[in-house]
Amino acid sequence: MDQVLKEKLGRAQTIVLMGHVRPDGDCVGSVLALYLYLKKNEPSKNVTVCLEKPLEKFKYLSGFSEIVSDADAVQHPDLAIALDVSDKGRLGGFTALFDRAADQLNIDHHITNPHFAATTICDPSASSTCELLYTLLDAERIDAEIAAALYTGIVTDSGVFKYSSTSPRTMNIAADLIAKGIPFGEIIDGSFYRKTYVQNKIMGLALLNAVENADGTVIYAIISAEEQARMETVHADLDGISEQLRLTVGVKCAVLCSEMEPGSWKLSLRSLEPIDVAAIAMMYGGGGHVRAAGCTIVGKRPEEIMEEVVRAAEAQMHV
Numbered sequence: 673m674d675q676v677l678k679e680k681l682g683r684a685q686t687i688v689l690m691g692h693v694r695p696d697g698d699c700v701g702s703v704l705a706l707y708l709y710l711k712k713n714e715p716s717k718n719v720t721v722c723l724e725k726p727l728e729k730f731k732y733l734s735g736f737s738e739i740v741s742d743a744d745a746v747q748h749p750d751l752a753i754a755l756d757v758s759d760k761g762r763l764g765g766f767t768a769l770f771d772r773a774a775d776q777l778n779i780d781h782h783i784t785n786p787h788f789a790a791t792t793i794c795d796p797s798a799s800s801t802c803e804l805l806y807t808l809l810d811a812e813r814i815d816a817e818i819a820a821a822l823y824t825g826i827v828t829d830s831g832v833f834k835y836s837s838t839s840p841r842t843m844n845i846a847a848d849l850i851a852k853g854i855p856f857g858e859i860i861d862g863s864f865y866r867k868t869y870v871q872n873k874i875m876g877l878a879l880l881n882a883v884e885n886a887d888g889t890v891i892y893a894i895i896s897a898e899e900q901a902r903m904e905t906v907h908a909d910l911d912g913i914s915e916q917l918r919l920t921v922g923v924k925c926a927v928l929c930s931e932m933e934p935g936s937w938k939l940s941l942r943s944l945e946p947i948d949v950a951a952i953a954m955m956y957g958g959g960g961h962v963r964a965a966g967c968t969i970v971g972k973r974p975e976e977i978m979e980e981v982v983r984a985a986e987a988q989m990h991v
């Protein structure tokens with residue numbers, strides 16, 4: 673085990689494991705992996721997972737039902753370990769719990785981490801906190817349940833081994849985890865690809881609504897509030913639609929234009945080289961990354977907005 677982690681654990685009896693608000697797969701995976709590891713290998717310690725209730729889709733993970741969402745469940749922990757928490761504000765309602773711990777450790781992989789904890793282990797070269805956590809633990813003490821949790825975080829944070837954060841080390845660790853006998857196909861479906869009935873229906877509607885522009889290099893789809901109400905979707909059900917549009921042959925810039933509430937339009941933009949969608953989002957006070965960005969626009973018709981966006985993307989292609 674990593675020396676810093678070992679020393680911190682050695683001095684602590686009551687330990688709380690924490691993550692960030694709206695916990696994603698890497699957060700839930702890393703917190704539960706460490707929880708299961710300590711429960712199995714350090715049974716004399718009193719370990720509690722204090723975390724906002726994660727999405728039901730992660731309930732296949734062992735330890736899921738033992739997650740405590742009450743920030744006052746532990747009064748005076750000897751040690752608080754935050755996982756995948758890139759800045760202190762991301763602790764949300766658990767900030768006070770973190771602050772009253774006698775000792776603190778943050779294990780994270782975000783390059784922007786300001787080292788707000790007493791001790792920070794941060795490796796921005798890791799695809800995920802789960803990848804980093806694996807390197808801190810004793811590999812032979814990782815069983816299938818722990819491996820499933822770590823694999824969940826690696827898969828979700830790397831976009832199933834696709835994002836640029838994926839490295840040969842990511843794949844080697846994933847191979848070690850598969851060797852523990854985990855249901856890796858089911859984990860990928862369950863944590864990343866599976867959609868609800870209405871999520872698939874609204875994706876289908878968006879794809880039907882999609883319009884190609886600028887010789888097929890720009891594609892957009894408009895979804896009104898009325899259409900969303902008819903399908904009884906919530907806004908999170910639109911996740912993944914702009915990414916699917918981006919995968920259209922010939923497309924360099926994809927936009928989902930969805931009505932949040934009457935007259936308020938949210939753009940979700942995805943692109944390939946050379947299009948900088950962050951620059952387009954910034955025209956409307958939004959922002960994001962070069963290849964993935966977003967913004968919200970009030971007071972314009974969606975067709976008018978899309979005309980402007982198409983023109984902006986075309987201008988970028990022709991410089």
Ligand SMILES: [Mn+2]
Binds near residue numbers: 699756781800801829
């Ligand atoms: Mn992460």
